[in-house]
Amino acid sequence: MDKLKVMTIFGTRPEAIKMAPLVKKLQETEEIQSVLCVTAQHREMLDMVLDLFELKPDYDLNIMQHGQTISDITVKVLKGVEEILQEVKPDIVLVHGDTTTTFVGSLAAFYQQVAVGHVEAGLRSGNIYSPYPEEMNRRLTGHLANLHFAPTEGNYKNLVKEGIGEEKIFVTGNTVIDALLQVVKEDYLFDNPLLNQIDYVNKKVLVMTCHRRENWGEPMENIFKAVVEIAEKHKDVEVIFPVHLNPNIRNLAKQIMGEAGNIHLIEPLDYEPFANLLSKAHLILTDSGGIQEEAPALGKPILVLRTETERPEAVEAGTVKVVGVEKQKIVEEVDKLLKSPSHYLEMATAINPYGDGRACERIVGALKYHFKLSKEKPEVFKR
Ligand code: UD1
Ligand code: UDP
Numbered sequence: 203m204d205k206l207k208v209m210t211i212f213g214t215r216p217e218a219i220k221m222a223p224l225v226k227k228l229q230e231t232e233e234i235q236s237v238l239c240v241t242a243q244h245r246e247m248l249d250m251v252l253d254l255f256e257l258k259p260d261y262d263l264n265i266m267q268h269g270q271t272i273s274d275i276t277v278k279v280l281k282g283v284e285e286i287l288q289e290v291k292p293d294i295v296l297v298h299g300d301t302t303t304t305f306v307g308s309l310a311a312f313y314q315q316v317a318v319g320h321v322e323a324g325l326r327s328g329n330i331y332s333p334y335p336e337e338m339n340r341r342l343t344g345h346l347a348n349l350h351f352a353p354t355e356g357n358y359k360n361l362v363k364e365g366i367g368e369e370k371i372f373v374t375g376n377t378v379i380d381a382l383l384q385v386v387k388e389d390y391l392f393d394n395p396l397l398n399q400i401d402y403v404n405k406k407v408l409v410m411t412c413h414r415r416e417n418w419g420e421p422m423e424n425i426f427k428a429v430v431e432i433a434e435k436h437k438d439v440e441v442i443f444p445v446h447l448n449p450n451i452r453n454l455a456k457q458i459m460g461e462a463g464n465i466h467l468i469e470p471l472d473y474e475p476f477a478n479l480l481s482k483a484h485l486i487l488t489d490s491g492g493i494q495e496e497a498p499a500l501g502k503p504i505l506v507l508r509t510e511t512e513r514p515e516a517v518e519a520g521t522v523k524v525v526g527v528e529k530q531k532i533v534e535e536v537d538k539l540l541k542s543p544s545h546y547l548e549m550a551t552a553i554n555p556y557g558d559g560r561a562c563e564r565i566v567g568a569l570k571y572h573f574k575l576s577k578e579k580p581e582v583f584k585r
Contacts, residue, residue, distance in 0.1 A: 205235040206573050209292035211283060213243030213265075213303030216492045218251035219473050220322065221298050223380040225257055227562040233575045234566070237290055241279050241303045242266050247447060250472045254385075261286045268449065272335055275302040283310035293573065294319050297343060299491075300336035308346040320347035321565060322376060324357030325512040332510055333491070334416040340512075349572060351565050353556055354515055354585065374564040375583035378495050379557030382477055386500070390478040396466060397442070397475065402482045405440045406540060408432070409479055410487040412455075412507060413446035417489055421527035422451070425507050426458040428532035429487070433462045435533075436540055441465040442483075444476065485539055487532075494522055501552030505535050515555035515585070520548060555585045 208228055212221050218240075228236035239261040242248055252259070263282040267274065279302065287295070287310060295311040297304045299322045308318045320343050330338050341364075344350065350366060352358040353376035361371050392398050400407060412425055433441050445455050445467050459465045471479065480486065481500045486493060489507040497504040498516040506524045516522040525535045539546050560583070567580030 206233055206294075206569065206575060207235045207237065207290070207292040208294055208296060208569065209237040209239055209287075209290055210296045211239045211241065211303065211307040212298055213241035213248065213263075213279070213307075214301050215244055215247040215251060215470075215473075216490075217298040217301060217303065218248050218255075218257075219381050219492065220377045221296070222251060222255035222257060223384065224296070224321065224377055224562040224565055226255065227566050231566055231570075233570065237261075237292060239263070239283065239286055239290075241275075241282065241307070243270075243275055243279070243301065243303045244447075247470055250470070254473055261290075272302055276306050279303055279306040280310050283307050284313065287311060287314045287316055292316060294349070294569070296321055297347075298322055300325070300333070300340035300343070302335065302339060305339040305343050305346075308343045312346045317348040318343075318346055319349040319351065319565075319569065320344060321351045322353055323347065323350035324352040324359075324361040324371070326360045327510045327512040329510055332416050332508065333414055333512070336491070337512065349568065351561075351568065353561070353583070356515060372564065372568040372580060373582045373584075374568070374580070375557030375559075375561040376495055377557070377561040377565070378492055379499055379554065380559050380562050381473070382496050382499060383559045385474045385477045386481050387478065390475075390481075392475050392478070394468065394471070394475065396468065397479060400440055400442075404438075406436070406438055406484040407482065408439055408441045408485045408487060408536070409483040410441060410443045411446070411490050411493060412443075412488065413448060413451055414489045414508065417507065417527060418450060421507075422454055423458065424527055424529040425487075425489075425532060426455060428529040428536075429465065430459055430462055431529070431533050432536050433464050435537075437464065439464060439540070442468065442479065444468050444471045446470065485536070487536070495556040498522060499552065499554050499556070501550055503539055503546060503549035505532070505539075507532070513556075516553065519551070519553045519555055521551055521553055523549070558583065 570576035
């Protein structure tokens with residue numbers, strides 16, 4: 203029998219991190235022919251991950267432009283992926299999460315009547331404008347997909363509530379934990395001298411990231427001003443902020459935070475140093491999706507710079523707190539964590555509601571089961 207042809211499509215840093223271990227697993231699987239297509243919605247930030255995991259795309263649409271709009275990405279991905287699908291004719295396309303590459307890649311596959319498998323399916327914030335446009339991207343992809351790989355039982359329930367057939371959903375855990383476990387090492391040495399010089403024992407290292415579209419403008423100004431106030435008040439804090447390559451964010455960050463001595467604005471880090479930096483941090487401030495899954499696994503308290511989250515599991519477990527985008531509230535919450543050891547300890551519990559490092563194995567198992575290459579259904583991930 204011919205091999206099952208599985209074409210994976212992704213375009214941004216977080217998709218690449220979370221799909222890299224899956225592509226590796228597909229490549230190792232005898233019965234599968236793996237084809238990798240990147241849209242390069244991101245360029246440098248994508249290439250860093252491809253290099254780290256030694257992945258060579260078979261197709262690269264190279265669409266990134268500075269200042270691109272969501273419509274620019276949509277048009278280029280739709281047309282570009284269509285042509286590749288006509289050439290490759292895969293049995294199934296795999297997409298990840300909630301970016302515009304994800305939604306439009308699935309739409310292109312649907313137009314060619316190619317099956318879609320959605321990795322990291324079923325997360326919902328309940329607000330179509332937050333995260334924006336990701337909540338809608340994820341919902342639309344859910345309705346285009348034929349197979350759904352839901353990280354958690356809660357994600358599974360969200361899909362069932364929307365009328366997705368239970369037999370099409372597999373609860374697998376999140377592949378981000380598979381990736382994280384491959385790169386975090388004890389006694390890791392950074393290439394960046396600043397990161398090696400920092401005294402992680404006597405200083406309180408606060409790692410932050412901030413990039414979401416719904417935070418552009420006033421919310422992001424509030425967040426940056428809050429961090430300046432925190433850095434001024436707490437001289438034992440060192441803030442490390444690897445700034446996203448989006449020029450809007452870089453300019454604002456430089457303008458508001460550039461002068462403070464204990465705030466370090468650095469270039470985006472490769473995944474390996476970044477994950478190891480998280481593991482050495484005292485506290486994390488972020489509006490990222492993926493970091494909300496990684497920090498709990500590393501036992502780091504995390505304050506989420508958003509008004510809602512589609513990842514409630516670690517909030518329920520107490521290691522994540524959604525603090526919003528108002529300056530005073532952010533300062534207060536950080537103050538509490540810095541001043542109260544008991545409050546800090548309550549939040550610094552290592553939990554792993556999102557995965558056990560075996561999500562990719564389950565996804566490949568589900569593909570084999572669905573396409574009748576195996577009679578065995580993969581076991582359900584339980585936290
Ligand atoms: C995108 C995704 C978002 C995801 C985020 C992860 C959409 C609409 N947004 O947002 O869901 O959380 O990626 O980071 O799909 N840039 C570079 N080099 C890079 C990457 C970005 O220069 O390697 C700059 C470019 O000027 C680009 C801009 O950043 O135009 C914005 O990139 P874009 O992919 O449009 O949006 P993100 O905010 O990164
Ligand atoms: N990350 C990284 N280098 C950095 C900042 C983040 O490798 O300088 C990783 C982080 O560990 C996580 C992912 O990138 O796995 C998150 O990406 P991002 O914040 O861009 O997107 P989101 O998760 O919000 O979709």
